[in-house]
Amino acid sequence: MAKKAKFYVVWKGKRPGIYESWDDCKAQIEGFKGAQYKSFSTFAEAKKAFNGNYLEYKGKSKGKEELSPEALLKIGDPNYNSIAVDAASSGNPGKMEYQGVDTKTKRVLFKQGPFPEGTNNIGEFLALVHGLAFLKKQKSNRVLYSDSRIAIGWVRKGKCGTKLKKNSKNQALFELVARAEDWLKKNRYTTPIVKWETKAWGEIPADFGRK
Numbered sequence: 189m190a191k192k193a194k195f196y197v198v199w200k201g202k203r204p205g206i207y208e209s210w211d212d213c214k215a216q217i218e219g220f221k222g223a224q225y226k227s228f229s230t231f232a233e234a235k236k237a238f239n240g241n242y243l244e245y246k247g248k249s250k251g252k253e254e255l256s257p258e259a260l261l262k263i264g265d266p267n268y269n270s271i272a273v274d275a276a277s278s279g280n281p282g283k284m285e286y287q288g289v290d291t292k293t294k295r296v297l298f299k300q301g302p303f304p305e306g307t308n309n310i311g312e313f314l315a316l317v318h319g320l321a322f323l324k325k326q327k328s329n330r331v332l333y334s335d336s337r338i339a340i341g342w343v344r345k346g347k348c349g350t351k352l353k354k355n356s357k358n359q360a361l362f363e364l365v366a367r368a369e370d371w372l373k374k375n376r377y378t379t380p381i382v383k384w385e386t387k388a389w390g391e392i393p394a395d396f397g398r399k
Contacts, residue, residue, distance in 0.1 A: 195234035196397065199224040199242040206234045210397045221293065226390075227397055263388045268292040270331035272384060273319045274394035275311025281352055284308065284361075286315035288322065289394045291333060298322060305358040310365065312339030313348050315394075316381065317368040323379050335384040335392045343381060346372040 196213035198204050201223050207213040210227075217223035224242040228234040237245050268291050275286035285301025298318055301311070316339055319332045334340055342349050347369055354362045384392040391397075 194227045194229060195231050196225060196227050197234050197238045197245075199238070201225065204238075206231070206238055213397060218294070223294070225397070263385050266291060266333070266384070266389050267331045267382070269329070270333055270382075271297055271319055271323070272333040272392050272394040273312070273315035274335065274392050274396065275308050275315050276396035277306055277308045277311060281305045281307050281358070284311045285396070286311040286318070287394055287396075288315060288319045291393050294393045300364075303358065303361045305352075305355075306361050307350060307352055309336065309338050309342075310348060310350050310352065310361065312336035313342045313350075314364060314368055316340065316343045317371055320377050320379055320381075321371055321375075324375065324377055328379075331380050331382050333382050333384045333392060335386050337383060340381055340383065343372065 194208075194210070196207040196210065198207065198213060198216045201216035201220050203216050205216075207216070213225060213227075217225050226237065226242075226245050228237060270291040271288050272291045273286065273288040275284060277284035283302045283304060284306030285299065285303065287299040288297045289295060290297060300314065300318065312334060316332065316334050316336075320343075323330055323332065338349075348365045350365075352358065386392065
C-alpha cells in the first residue's frame with residue numbers, strides 16, 4: 189500500500205509555510221522556541237489552516253470532541269519542568285523509534301531506533317522507562333509526560349503487555365523490553381508520570397509529526 193501523503197503547516201518557525209515532507213517541516217521548527225505546526229492529509233486543508241489561526245487547530249483530532257473553554261481553563265498549562273516522550277512506527281508492526289525531549293525547548297535528550305519491527309505501544313513503553321532511568325540518573329525532580337494511557341499502564345504494572353510475537357527480526361527489541369522490565373523490577377522512582385493533554389495542549393513535544 190502506498191504511503192499516504194501529508195502536508196505540514198508551519199505557522200511559526202524559521203520559514204512559515206506549507207511543506208510536503210516531515211524532514212522539511214522539522215528543519216523549520218527544530219530549535220525554534222514557540223514553534224507552531226501541524227500535519228494535514230490534503231493540500232487544501234493545509235492551505236486553509238495556514239491562512240487561518242493556529243489556535244483554531246491546536247490539539248484538534250479528527251473525529252474527537254473538542255474541549256470547552258472551561259475545560260481548557262481547568263486543565264491549565266503543562267509543567268515545563270519536565271521531559272516528554274513519544275514513539276512512532278511505520279505500520280503495526282513496522283519500523284519503530286522513540287525519543288525523549290525537553291518539553292519547553294524540544295531539545296532531544298535521548299533517542300533510540302529505528303528498530304526494524306516494533307509497535308507504537310512498545311516504543312511508548314520503552315520511552316517511558318528510558319525517561320525514568322534518565323531522570324533518576326540525573327537525580328532530577330522533573331515530571332515525565334506521555335500521551336499513551338496504555339504505556340503508562342504497562343509501566344505501572346511493571347510489564348510490557350504487547351501481543352507482538354518474538355522473532356529473529358525483533359529479537360534485539362525484545363531484549364530491550366526485557367531490560368526495561370528488569371529496571372522497573374529493581375528500581376524505585378519518585379518521578380510523576382503524567383498524561384499529556386493533547387486536546388488542550390496540542391501534540392506532545394516529542395511527537396515525530398507523522399499523524
